[in-house]
Amino acid sequence: MNSFIGKIKDAFQGNDDFFxxxxxxxxxxxxxxxxxxxxxxxxxLGELKEYKVIEEIEQHxxxxxxxxxxxxxxLEGKLLLARTNKDLAISLVPAxxxxxxxxxxxxxxxxxxxxPISFNEDIKLNIGLVRKNMKxxxxxxxTYEMGKQYKKEIALLYNQEMVHSELLSKIQDQIAKxxxxxxxxxxxxxxKMLGLKKWSFVTQINTTEIxxxxxxxxxxxxxxxxxxxxxxxxxxxxxxxxxxxxYNDHNYxxxxxxxxxxxxxMGILLALxxxxxxxxxxxVNPEVLRIEIALSVAQSRxxxxxxxxxxxxxxxxxxxxxxxxxxxxxxxxxPTITMVGGIILGQAVVEAKLVSNLLIIILAAATIANSTIVxxxxxxxxxxxxxxxxxxxxxxxxxxxxxxxFIICTYLAxxxxxxxxxxxxxxxxxxxxxx
Amino acid sequence: xxxYLLLILxxxxxxxLSGCWDNKDINxxxxxxxxxxxxxxxxxxxxxxxxxxAGGQIESIVVSGTGKTVNEIIDHISxxxxxxxxxLHVKVxxxxxxxxxxxxxxxxxxxxxxxxxxxKALFAVIDQDLSxxxxxxxxxxxxxxxxxxxxxxxxxxxxxxxxxxxxxEVYRSIYSYTNDVAVPLMKLGKTTLVEHTGSAVIxxxxxxxxxxxxxxxxxxxxxxxxxxGKIEVLDDASVMILGxxxxxxxxxxxxxxxxxxxxxxxxxxxxxxxxPSENEIKKELEKLLTERYQSLFEQMKExxxxxxxxxxxxxxxxxxxQLKEWRSVYFPxxxxxxxxxxxxxxxxxxxxxxx
Numbered sequence: 164m165n166s167f168i169g170k171i172k173d174a175f176q177g178n179d180d181f182f183x184x185x186x187x188x189x190x191x192x193x194x195x196x197x198x199x200x201x202x203x204x205x206x207x208l209g210e211l212k213e214y215k216v217i218e219e220i221e222q223h224x225x226x227x228x229x230x231x232x233x234x235x236x237x238l239e240g241k242l243l244l245a246r247t248n249k250d251l252a253i254s255l256v257p258a259x260x261x262x263x264x265x266x267x268x269x270x271x272x273x274x275x276x277x278x279p280i281s282f283n284e285d286i287k288l289n290i291g292l293v294r295k296n297m298k299x300x301x302x303x304x305x306t307y308e309m310g311k312q313y314k315k316e317i318a319l320l321y322n323q324e325m326v327h328s329e330l331l332s333k334i335q336d337q338i339a340k341x342x343x344x345x346x347x348x349x350x351x352x353x354x355k356m357l358g359l360k361k362w363s364f365v366t367q368i369n370t371t372e373i374x375x376x377x378x379x380x381x382x383x384x385x386x387x388x389x390x391x392x393x394x395x396x397x398x399x400x401x402x403x404x405x406x407x408x409x410y411n412d413h414n415y416x417x418x419x420x421x422x423x424x425x426x427x428x429m430g431i432l433l434a435l436x437x438x439x440x441x442x443x444x445x446x447v448n449p450e451v452l453r454i455e456i457a458l459s460v461a462q463s464r465x466x467x468x469x470x471x472x473x474x475x476x477x478x479x480x481x482x483x484x485x486x487x488x489x490x491x492x493x494x495x496x497x498p499t500i501t502m503v504g505g506i507i508l509g510q511a512v513v514e515a516k517l518v519s520n521l522l523i524i525i526l527a528a529a530t531i532a533n534s535t536i537v538x539x540x541x542x543x544x545x546x547x548x549x550x551x552x553x554x555x556x557x558x559x560x561x562x563x564x565x566x567x568x569f570i571i572c573t574y575l576a577x578x579x580x581x582x583x584x585x586x587x588x589x590x591x592x593x594x595x596x597x598x
Numbered sequence: 599x600x601x602y603l604l605l606i607l608x609x610x611x612x613x614x615l616s617g618c619w620d621n622k623d624i625n626x627x628x629x630x631x632x633x634x635x636x637x638x639x640x641x642x643x644x645x646x647x648x649x650x651x652a653g654g655q656i657e658s659i660v661v662s663g664t665g666k667t668v669n670e671i672i673d674h675i676s677x678x679x680x681x682x683x684x685x686l687h688v689k690v691x692x693x694x695x696x697x698x699x700x701x702x703x704x705x706x707x708x709x710x711x712x713x714x715x716x717x718k719a720l721f722a723v724i725d726q727d728l729s730x731x732x733x734x735x736x737x738x739x740x741x742x743x744x745x746x747x748x749x750x751x752x753x754x755x756x757x758x759x760x761x762x763x764x765x766x767e768v769y770r771s772i773y774s775y776t777n778d779v780a781v782p783l784m785k786l787g788k789t790t791l792v793e794h795t796g797s798a799v800i801x802x803x804x805x806x807x808x809x810x811x812x813x814x815x816x817x818x819x820x821x822x823x824x825x826x827g828k829i830e831v832l833d834d835a836s837v838m839i840l841g842x843x844x845x846x847x848x849x850x851x852x853x854x855x856x857x858x859x860x861x862x863x864x865x866x867x868x869x870x871x872x873x874p875s876e877n878e879i880k881k882e883l884e885k886l887l888t889e890r891y892q893s894l895f896e897q898m899k900e901x902x903x904x905x906x907x908x909x910x911x912x913x914x915x916x917x918x919x920q921l922k923e924w925r926s927v928y929f930p931x932x933x934x935x936x937x938x939x940x941x942x943x944x945x946x947x948x949x950x951x952x953x
Contacts, residue, residue, distance in 0.1 A: 449624040450686030450716065454631055454649070454744055457624060457687060462651035464625040471623055558616040 167250050168194055170230045175237070185247075189217045194245040196252070200260065201240035207257035220244065224253035235314070263288065269372045271539065276414035281372040286316050286391040292374045293320055297381065301325070307338055309347045309356070316391040317347065320377075325384035333581045334386055334399060347390060353397055359580065364547055366540045367580045369401035379410035400580030402587050406431060406541040430535030433528065434545050435571070438475055439552035439564045441525045446471040447560030463519040472557035474518045478526055479553070481507060483546070486530075622682055629687035632735075632746050633715075635668060635705060636694045636728040642705075644671040645732040646683070649744055658745075660736040662729075668708060685714040689747045691721050691765060692731075692784075695798075695805065698723045703772050703803035710769045717766040720750050723798040723805060726785040734786050745791060750782075758818050758827030758839070759811040761797045772803040775921045776909025780817050783808050801903035801925070809905075813894045816887070819861070820844065820906050829865075831882045834874040837865040840943055848911035855912050855928050858935040859891070864943045867950060875951040880940045888936045899930045908932065 168183060175181040180200040186193055188211050197204065214220050224244065227233045228251045233243060242257035266288070269281030282289045290304055305319040319338070321331060334357065341356040350368060354360075359367050368388075371377055377387045377396035388397040398405075407427045412420045445464065449457050467474060485504040489497055508527070513520040529549070536542040548571050555563030555570075578585035634645035645662045661679070665671040676683040691709070693702055709715045724731050735746070748754040750762060763781045771779045780797035787793030797814045799806045809817070815827045819842055830836040847858040867879065874882075898905060902925045909924040916924065942950075 445624045446621045449627065449629070449684070454629065454687050454689065454747060457629055458649055458651060458656055458744075461625045461627075461629075462656075464623065465651060467625065470621075557621075558612065560621075 167230070167233075167252060168196070168245055171196060171233055171237070171243070171252075174230065174234050188212060188220070188244075189214055191217050192247055193217070194243075194247065196237065196243040196245060197257065198237060198240070201262075202242050203258040203260050207242055207255075210258065211255075217246075220255070221253050224255040227252050227254055238314075266292075272371065272373055274373060274375075274411055277375055277411040278373075280374060281394070282374060282377075282389075282396055283394045284392045286318055286389050289374075289389045289394075289396065290318055290320065293378060293381070293387070296374060296378050297322075302381065305335075307342065309338070309342055311343055311345050313346055313348075315347050318389040320381055320387040320389070322381050322384065325382060326386060327384055327583070330384075330400070330581045330583060331386060334388075349393075350395075350397065353388065353390065357399070357581075363578065365403075365544045365575065365578060365585065366401045366405075366538070367578065367585070369398040369405040369538065370395045370540060371398060371538070372396070373411075376410050400583045400585075402580075402583070402585055403575060404588055405538060406536050406545075409537050427535050427537065430532040431545060433532035434530075434536070434542075435549055435552055435568070436564060437525050437529045437532070438479065438549055439556035439567065440561075441522060442471045442475055442553055443556040443560040443564055446557060447563075451561060460519075460521055463521045466516045467519050468517070472553070474522060475526075475553060478508075478512070478518055478522055479550075482526055482530060622684075626681050627684040628679060628681045629684055631687060631744055632690045632692065633685070633688045633719075634692045634694075634724070634728045634732055635697065637697045637700065638664065641665060642668055642671060643728070644668055644675070645728055646672075646675065647732065647735055647746070656744075658736060660732045662732070668705065669712065672714075686716060688715050688719050690750060691715070691719050692724050692728070692746075693721075694724050694726065694728045694731075695783075698798060698800070698805035701802075701804040702768070702800075706765055706769050706772065706803060709765055715765070717764065717769075719765050720782075721763050721765050721768050722750075722782045722784055724785060725783055725795060731786055734791070749792060757794075758823065758825065759815045760794055761814050761817060762823070768800060768803070771800060776904060776913060776924050777907040778802075778903040778905045778925075780809060780814060780905045782814075799898070799901060799903050799905055801901065806901040806903045807897070809894065809897060813890060813897075816890055816894055817905060819863075828868065829883065829886070831879060831886055833871060834882045835870040835879050836868045837879070837883065837942075838868050840864045840866055846911055848908075848915070850912060850915040853928070854931045854933060855908075855915075856933045856935070857908055857911065858937065860937045860939070861887070862939045862941065863887075864941045866943055867945045870950070873951060876942055876945070877952075879950075880942060883940050884938045887938045891936055891938075892934070895932070895934050899932065902926055902929060904929055 172183055180198050182199055182204065183194055183196045186195050186208065211220060227236065233252055236254040237243060240259055241254045243252040243254055245252040263285045264283045266280050266283065268279035282292065294302065301322045301324045303321055303323050307317050309315050309317050319334065337356065337358045345355065346352060347356055350370065353368060372395050377398060380398040381387055386399045388399060407424055412423055415423060444452055445460060452460065485500060489500045492500055508523060512518050513523060533542050533545055536545055551570065552564055552567035555567040559566060575585050628648050630646035630648045632647035636643045641664045643662060643664045645660055647658055647660050649656050649658045661675055663671040663675045665674060672683055672685065710717060750756055750760065756762070761780045761782050763779045767779050768781065771777055778799065778801045780799055782794060783796050783798045784792050784794055794811060796808050796810045797817065798808050815829070818827065822842065822844065825839060825841060827839045828836060829839065841864040843862040845860040849856050904925060909929065912928070913921065916928065
């Protein structure tokens with residue numbers, strides 16, 4: 164046994180899925196080395212044994228002389244072939260153990276009209292999905308290997324003709340700077356990699372799991388980033404329109420598309436304002452209400468012990484808990500939460516005179532409105548902004564709501580991703596956007 | 599670090615300076631809808647009609663108090679009630695005839711000065727003792743608290759014969775040289791809760807007299823608010839106003855103001871008596887309206903109160919220093935030329951004799 168094999172064996176000591184077996188291939192005795200969690204050994208050997216001479220096999224592979232590259236290629240799932248008399252190994256691409264899902268329909272984003280297929284964990288497959296749909300030589304794919312300790316493949320996809328050159332060069336600079344600095348595992352790491360602010364209340368990287376949306380983003384001159392083993396396309400930069408517009412809306416007739424989008428805008432506004440409006444009208448500015456409504460509101464609050472702000476905060480907390488709990492629970496237990504939550508929100512709280520029944524209507528309306536926002540990550544932003552308005556409304560009433568909206572607008576206007584403002588609507592280079 | 603400290607300081611000051619601990623929730627406020635004021639000797643007496651939810655229904659209660667100023671009385675009432683009195687919902691302010699004739703200048707100025715009462719609140723004069731009036735209000739089983747408010751509500755019980763005058767308009771009339779107001783005049787009705795008897799003419803905050811409901815309709819027509827108003831033409835028919843157009847011309851001839859009024863009314867016929875023809879109705883109506891306007895003007899001139907705001911049209915002709923004599927010098931000399939044109943737009947479901 165030569166020293167090369169010995170070193171590799173030392174490096175993978177303690178790994179029971181590591182194998183190093185002596186085999187006779189093409190009449191020559193060789194060591195096949197690999198990880199059986201990644202390599203389908205029997206199948207690979209069967210294929211290898213079809214070759215006549217070993218040199219033919221060696222032509223397919225890559226010669227590896229140093230131990231580090233050998234280790235890396237083993238971890239990537241390659242098979243090493245080491246001849247007993249030589250101090251080097253040949254890395255081959257074996258038949259892999261299948262660790263991927265097949266292409267499935269998306270589970271977190273619903274598509275009413277249009278293809279429901281979604282990205283999955285395999286970066287090659289994701290790039291393929293984009294390539295398949297965008298048959299253009301302008302589509303460029305740049306891959307990088309990132310990560311300090313754990314190597315991870317990422318891919319930048321963009322349309323060479325459409326992309327904002329400044330955006331692209333800034334992203335590439337950032338990636339080059341970050342390379343091998345730290346690990347890249349989640350979207351927060353991606354923020355770090357791209358040098359975006361950690362304390363951002365809106366998503367500056369828009370995510371989607373639907374290839375159509377990613378395609379459209381590329382067509383609009385944006386850059387799509389794939390991270391291996393992350394079943395999402397990261398669209399750069401994220402802008403406000405991602406909250407309202409879906410590419411799939413174009414599958415509706417034009418007027419219907421407009422009304423659907425208008426509905427979403429109203430949804431955002433309602434989700435933001437309604438809880439604050441309740442507090443403002445009940446506690447600070449009841450004179451805004453017509454007397455009839457004022458009286459019936461007063462009647463519905465008769466006997467409620469808390470001031471409006473406490474009342475709404477308690478109920479909002481319960482509501483957020485229900486939302487979070489229904490994500491956490493396995494789907495088989497999920498209905499329990501719906502039922503229990505429904506009992507609390509629907510009946511019991513009102514009957515116990517803890518909150519007014521008007522508040523329940525307000526909360527239900529706000530939650531429903533919140534759900535019209537495109538993208539779960541975006542709806543969380545709105546959910547947080549809502550609290551700012553609730554607090555300001557409890558201090559300054561209607562004026563506070565206006566101030567709150569103003570603060571939110573200024574905040575959104577202050578955000579800039581790679582030189583593109585968050586409120587930028589027309590992302591096309593030069594030409595007019597069709598929405 | 600300094601920036602964060604500043605931010606925290608700003609945020610805390612937002613809480614400290616807001617005064618939000620004074621906010622009272624809606625169910626801890628009483629929201630009077632009607633405010634009645636009368637004067638006894640030197641003291642004001644204030645009545646508040648307060649709708650209150652009770653057992654799924656809205657009842658109305660009346661509270662009252664006496665004191666030197668309205669605010670003092672309200673304070674006193676507020677202290678004695680289990681909730682705080684919030685005057686922002688006051689929609690109707692009534693005074694009795696006695697106080698109106700004495701003058702409401704201080705009262706209205708006080709309402710405008712304090713931010714508690716909306717300047718959009720309506721003003722009305724009660725031709726009766728206020729304690730009787732409010733006594734009947736609170737004992738009325740159907741009085742859902744908003745009954746007097748609904749009476750004036752355009753989407754509810756308002757009729758074109760009722761003048762709608764806000765307290766800011768009354769306040770304006772106190773200081774304007776050329777514009778007075780008419781406010782509704784009411785008392786308790788025999789079969790209905792309230793009975794509208796016409797309008798009180800208020801000049802410089804003092805009630806000068808009253809005009810009938812029919813004339814109030816003309817007052818409203820002059821202000822463009824008579825649509826759906828009904829007019830009975832004696833002996834012939836009754837009609838309903840569908841629309842109106844009004845034009846004015848004003849000129850000063852040797853210090854005598856001459857005013858021409860062109861009124862075009864679109865009407866529909868509701869009822870006829872003894873089968874009159876279209877032309878007869880037209881003529882009769884034109885004559886009737888001209889007479890009514892003439893008598894309204896006569897009455898206005900007599901009391902030297904310009905509720906139609908005719909003086910507004912002469913502002914460019916009369917110098918500012920003489921304008922304050924509009925009511926006393928110019929207005930009584932006013933010559934008015936009436937041109938009333940009636941267009942019978944339809945005759946209802948039945949035809950009518952032409953000619």
